Amino acid sequence: MAVSHQSDLVIREDLTPYAGSWVAVRDGKVVASALDAVELRDTPEVREDDVLMPVPDRTDGVYIL
Amino acid sequence: MPEPLLIPYRELGFGGARPYLFLHLTGLDGRGRMIPGLIDSGADSSVLPAGYAPLLGYGRTDLDRVEGTQVGGSVTLLRATRPSTAYVPEFPELAFEMAPFFVHGCQHALWGRADLMRHFDITISERRQECLLVPAESAT
Numbered sequence: 001m002a003v004s005h006q007s008d009l010v011i012r013e014d015l016t017p018y019a020g021s022w023v024a025v026r027d028g029k030v031v032a033s034a035l036d037a038v039e040l041r042d043t044p045e046v047r048e049d050d051v052l053m054p055v056p057d058r059t060d061g062v063y064i065l
Numbered sequence: 066m067p068e069p070l071l072i073p074y075r076e077l078g079f080g081g082a083r084p085y086l087f088l089h090l091t092g093l094d095g096r097g098r099m100i101p102g103l104i105d106s107g108a109d110s111s112v113l114p115a116g117y118a119p120l121l122g123y124g125r126t127d128l129d130r131v132e133g134t135q136v137g138g139s140v141t142l143l144r145a146t147r148p149s150t151a152y153v154p155e156f157p158e159l160a161f162e163m164a165p166f167f168v169h170g171c172q173h174a175l176w177g178r179a180d181l182m183r184h185f186d187i188t189i190s191e192r193r194q195e196c197l198l199v200p201a202e203s204a205t
Contacts, residue, residue, distance in 0.1 A: 001069050002068050002069070002070050002155070003073075004072050006072065013078055015077070016080070037117065038120070041120055051098075054173075056172040057172065
């Protein structure tokens with residue numbers, strides 16, 4: 001059985017300072033952030049293959065989704 | 066025949082190891098993106114934060130407004146009327162359609178039953194902190 005850590009997609013940076021924002025991640029590190037997804041996508045530093053994701057505004061506590 | 070895949074729980078940089086899985090989605094604009102989400106057997110279908118809609122090429126005419134239910138009560142969902150294409154990065158040959166629901170205020174992608182889980186049998190072991198994905202064509 002194969003085991004995958006999806007290691008090329010590991011996020012190596014603490015994202016809690018970006019809580020409530022969107023971040024662009026490349027090679028595990030944040031390369032840009034913005035308050036919304038489109039603003040972030042249109043940021044010159046962001047490439048098409050960057051991972052774009054929202055950072056929850058509350059990063060602690062119990063998740064019940 | 067694709068082999069089963071074991072994916073350990075992971076963190077996404079804001080604490081808490083959970084059954085997160087990156088999926089590759091190609092939207093209506095033909096652009097592909099990796100998106101991290103929680104494997105969620107409680108979601109009838111996959112749900113994405115509303116900000117992903119324009120990133121995947123969805124405009125207003127591609128979305129229907131519907132009502133849904135979440136743990137905290139009712140919620141307005143924007144249902145994609147045309148599907149994106151998704152695949153697990155380790156199984157690019159096993160692409161499947163995903164017509165996600167977009168939700169304002171949602172802060173996590175949730176990979177639900179109507180798409181991902183129709184194509185993979187998924188077992189989550191909280192005790193071992195890992196998920197097992199078995200491609201449906203291997204399971205039958």
